[in-house]
Amino acid sequence: MSQKFTRREFGKLFAAGAAGSALGAFSGVKPLFAQEKRVVVIGGGFGGASAAKYIRKLDKSIAVTLVEPASTFYTCPFSNWVMGGLKEMKDIAQTFDVLKSKYQVEVIHDTATEIDPANNSVKLQGGKTLAYDRLIVSPGIDFNYEAIEGYSEEAANNQMPHAYKAGPQTELITKQLKEMKAGENVLICPPGNPFRCPPGPYERASLIAHYLKKNKPGSKVIVLDAKEKFSKQGLFTKGWDKLYSDVIEWRAGSMGGKVMSVDPAAMTVETEFGSEKGGVVNIIPPQRAGKIAVDAGLTDASGWCPVNPITFESTIHPGIHVIGDACIAGKMPKSGFAASSQGKVTAAGVIRLMQGKVPAPPSLVNTCYSLVGPGYGISVAAVYKLTSDGIVGIKGAGGLTPMDADDDQLTEEATYARGWYNNITQDIWG
Amino acid sequence: MSRKLTLWLAAGLISAAALSGCAGQTSEDGANQAQEEEGFNPRGQILALSCASCHGTDGESVGIIPGFFGKSSTYLENALLDFKNERRYSTVMGRHAKGYSDDEIKLIAEYFGWVSQQTTSN
Numbered sequence: 001m002s003q004k005f006t007r008r009e010f011g012k013l014f015a016a017g018a019a020g021s022a023l024g025a026f027s028g029v030k031p032l033f034a035q036e037k038r039v040v041v042i043g044g045g046f047g048g049a050s051a052a053k054y055i056r057k058l059d060k061s062i063a064v065t066l067v068e069p070a071s072t073f074y075t076c077p078f079s080n081w082v083m084g085g086l087k088e089m090k091d092i093a094q095t096f097d098v099l100k101s102k103y104q105v106e107v108i109h110d111t112a113t114e115i116d117p118a119n120n121s122v123k124l125q126g127g128k129t130l131a132y133d134r135l136i137v138s139p140g141i142d143f144n145y146e147a148i149e150g151y152s153e154e155a156a157n158n159q160m161p162h163a164y165k166a167g168p169q170t171e172l173i174t175k176q177l178k179e180m181k182a183g184e185n186v187l188i189c190p191p192g193n194p195f196r197c198p199p200g201p202y203e204r205a206s207l208i209a210h211y212l213k214k215n216k217p218g219s220k221v222i223v224l225d226a227k228e229k230f231s232k233q234g235l236f237t238k239g240w241d242k243l244y245s246d247v248i249e250w251r252a253g254s255m256g257g258k259v260m261s262v263d264p265a266a267m268t269v270e271t272e273f274g275s276e277k278g279g280v281v282n283i284i285p286p287q288r289a290g291k292i293a294v295d296a297g298l299t300d301a302s303g304w305c306p307v308n309p310i311t312f313e314s315t316i317h318p319g320i321h322v323i324g325d326a327c328i329a330g331k332m333p334k335s336g337f338a339a340s341s342q343g344k345v346t347a348a349g350v351i352r353l354m355q356g357k358v359p360a361p362p363s364l365v366n367t368c369y370s371l372v373g374p375g376y377g378i379s380v381a382a383v384y385k386l387t388s389d390g391i392v393g394i395k396g397a398g399g400l401t402p403m404d405a406d407d408d409q410l411t412e413e414a415t416y417a418r419g420w421y422n423n424i425t426q427d428i429w430g
Numbered sequence: 431m432s433r434k435l436t437l438w439l440a441a442g443l444i445s446a447a448a449l450s451g452c453a454g455q456t457s458e459d460g461a462n463q464a465q466e467e468e469g470f471n472p473r474g475q476i477l478a479l480s481c482a483s484c485h486g487t488d489g490e491s492v493g494i495i496p497g498f499f500g501k502s503s504t505y506l507e508n509a510l511l512d513f514k515n516e517r518r519y520s521t522v523m524g525r526h527a528k529g530y531s532d533d534e535i536k537l538i539a540e541y542f543g544w545v546s547q548q549t550t551s552n
Contacts, residue, residue, distance in 0.1 A: 054479070057487075337483055344479040352472065360472040365480035365529075367522065381522050383529025397529030401521070412521050415494055420484055422493030427482045430492070 037062050037354050040122055040132035042112045042292060044068030044096060046075075046336035047324030048138030049428045050343030051350075056103040059351045065106040065130055066099065067122070073429070074166035076197060077336050078421050083163070083174050084207025085214075086374060092166060094429040115296035117317040134350050137298065137305075137314075138324045138339065139290025140165070141196050144303075147286045149261035159264035160281040164196060176280045177211060183218040184279025187269055189259045191226050191286040194304075196325050196334045198231035199380070201284055203370040206236065208280075209244040210373055219279070223250040224271060225257040231333075232370060232378055235401055239372030259283070289326035296320070304328045309391050311349035311359050312342055321346050329364075330391030332384055338366045340428055362386055366398075369417035377401075377413030470544050474537035477530065478545075481538070488545050503543030510535045 041052045044066055052066045073094045081087040099105040108130075114123040115135065122130045143162060145152050156162050161169035161176075177186070186208055190201035205221045212219040221244075229252070230236075240248045251257035256273030262283060263269075269276045269283075288294065288303030298305045298314050305322040307314055309330060312321045323346050324339035332338045341364045349359035364384040371377055382398035384391050401413060482488065484495050491497030498506060512518035514527035514535065530538065 058475075340483055341480050344482075345476060348472070348476055348479065357472075360476040363477045363480065363534075365483070365526065367484055367526070379522050381525045383526060394529045397527075398525050409521060416521060419491075419493035419495035423486045423491055423495055424483045426492045427487045430487075 037133045038131065039064050039134050039136060039350060039354075040130050041066045041136045041138065042115075042122065043138035043140060043290070043324070044070070044073055044107070045138060045140055045324065045339065046424075046428060047140075047339035047343040048136065049073075049094075049096075049099065050340040051136045051138065051321075051323060051347045052105045053099055053103050053428065054344045054347035055351060056099075056105055058347060059355075060104075062351065062354060063106070064103075065108060065132075066096070067108050067110055067112050067124065067130070068096065069109060069111045070167075071095065071109050074170065075336065075421075075425065076164070076166045076200070077424075079163065079166040079170045080200065080204040080207045081371065082170055083177060083204065084211045084371075086207065086210075086371075089171060092170075094425055096429065098430050112292050113295075115292065115317075115320070117296070117320060120319060133319075133354065135320045136343075136346060136350070137293055137296070137320060137322045137326065138343065139292045139326050141287040141289065141325045141334075142291050142294070144286045144288060147191075148259060148283060150264065151262050151283055151285060152264075155262070155264035156283070156285075159267065160262060160283045162284050163282060164200070164284050164287075173280060173282060177208065178215075180216065180219070180279030182216040184216075185219060185276070186212065186221045186280040186282070187224060187276055187278035188221060188282045188284070189224045189226075189269065190230070190284050192253075193227065194334060195284070195287050197336070197368075198333050199236075199368060199370045201225075202230055202232065202236045203372075204282070205248055205250075206239065206244070206370070206372045209240070209247040213244065213247055220246075221248045222276065222278075223248070223257070224259055224269060224276065225251060226253050226259070227257075228252045228254060232380055232400060234403055235378040236370070236372065238403065239376055239378065243373045243376065287325075289322075293322060293326045298322055298326075300328075302328070309386050310362055311353065312346045313349075321350065330384070330389075331393050332364060332382075332391055333366060333368070335366055335368055337368055337424065338364070340424065341365050343428075362391070364391060367420065369413065369420050371414060371417055372410075373414075375411045375414050377410060377415070377417045379413055379417075469548070470541055471537055474541035477534055478538045478541040481542075488549055489542055498542065499549075500546050501542070502546075503539040505539075506542055507536055507539035510539065 041048045052064050055064050075092045078092045096107045100107050110124040110126045112122050113125050120132050161173045163169040163173045188205050205223050209221045256271045259269050261270045289299050289305050293305050300306050305327045307322050307327045312323050314320045314322050323342040325334040345362045352359045367381045369379045378401040380400050382393040489498040510527050513523045
């Protein structure tokens with residue numbers, strides 16, 4: 001995922017960047033008020049809402065318009081807790097009221113359908129066209145349904161939810177878990193790297209196992225993995241041995257884990273080693289940057305968006321910044337925390353660029369909690385800086401919950417996981 | 431500093447210079463000038479922004495994770511150094527504090543000290 005540039009390529013990119021910015025100032029689209037500088041943000045999730053809030057918090061002279069289709073945003077973090085019966089949908093619902101009232105962000109609930117980088121404008125489904133001085137795109141992910149034979153968006157909405165964007169599919173899988181017969185199995189099928197929230201499928205396996213143990217005697221979670229190893233594997237495996245030794249079974253890609261095709265009507269999954277039937281089947285397909293980023297030509301051959309690691313400005317279209325899961329951020333994982341950290345760094349960078357000042361070198365963080373059981377939390381943390389190899393984790397810092405952590409420490413981590421959610425959502429939408 | 435890194439930083443300078451119509455300002459000059467004009471160091475700000483995700487905006491916590499809004503720069507600097515050097519117990523804070531040099535910790539502490547002075551509520 002790390003991006004390398006030769007010196008010449010880099011010089012070219014930035015000559016282009018400077019020229020692009022200068023041209024932008026003379027483009028045909030005029031802002032409403034001659035003096036006002038406007039940033040448009042596409043996407044109201046962890047990245048976009050953070051950027052919108054922090055631009056307004058740090059520089060009130062810049063107007064910010066946030067485009068987000070949903071009036072209530074359900075967070076992926078803690079959506080596994082809903083499936084496990086530990087939280088309800090209302091607990092993971094975020095709204096834009098505080099961004100509007102306290103930070104005077106103009107929030108438009110619509111979908112951005114077209115970006116015109118030459119004219120600094122964005123078209124919305126509802127018919128509006130928005131002019132921007134700088135654009136921040138935080139579209140999250142889209143799914144490559146076609147990568148799995150037999151799978152489709154329709155199958156995801158009706159029989160085999162991915163539940164990897166929180167919302168109706170989170171409710172569907174939770175309902176399916178309640179309605180499945182005791183003794184039936186739950187199949188969770190995570191994709192290969194890179195994908196959103198690397199520990200997500202394994203926290204999901206843990207909390208669904210917690211639910212099954214209580215409510216569906218004889219039922220198991222079978223994880224059919226496309227990979228040979230996964231995030232926080234040692235810690236998860238230790239927790240599973242302790243809490244769910246007869247309830248969770250994980251199969252590596254080479255051990256029959258790789259899903260070849262699915263039959264949504266029959267609720268079956270084909271692997272190289274044979275067929276598996278599930279009472280609940282959770283297919284998490286491979287992913288790419290959200291649709292608007294692809295349509296606007298912000299992605300490269302990888303399906304993700306290359307950016308300048310100081311300000312997250314696109315190396316393809318100057319004046320447009322891409323943050324969150326959609327961008328290629330060196331060694332940072334695609335997580336809500338990482339997206340928020342990038343959103344804030346981008347907010348500070350955009351402000352300084354608009355003030356004609358030099359952006360400060362970036363400092364980025366990721367802190368990610370997973371719940372193995374209600375009183376059993378684990379975490380991974382990293383602090384990132386920019387080097388000639390791009391954004392990398394600082395050696396000697398960060399890392400995992402120690403393998404020899406005692407019960408008290410694991411309980412503390414579970415408590416802090418709840419505190420983490422309260423504060424990160426307050427910091428973004430509150 | 432490596433050549434490529436210098437180029438990245440220089441690139442930022444070119445972008446900014448193109449916008450403002452002024453050139454010849456180094457990154458460090460820019461930071462110092464900003465501190466005089468704005469009261470805070472932009473590098474300190476960049477380093478400090480991540481903290482709010484766990485500790486609340488400006489360090490005003492709404493959950494069980496301790497907040498630090500209103501604490502002095504000196505208090506914050508000492509606390510961070512204690513976490514970094516494992517003189518103070520933590521689950522995850524020590525893992526974070528080790529990611530910053532002592533100078534960076536000072537900048538973070540100064541930024542939040544400044545924020546607390548500026549803001550009565552965020």
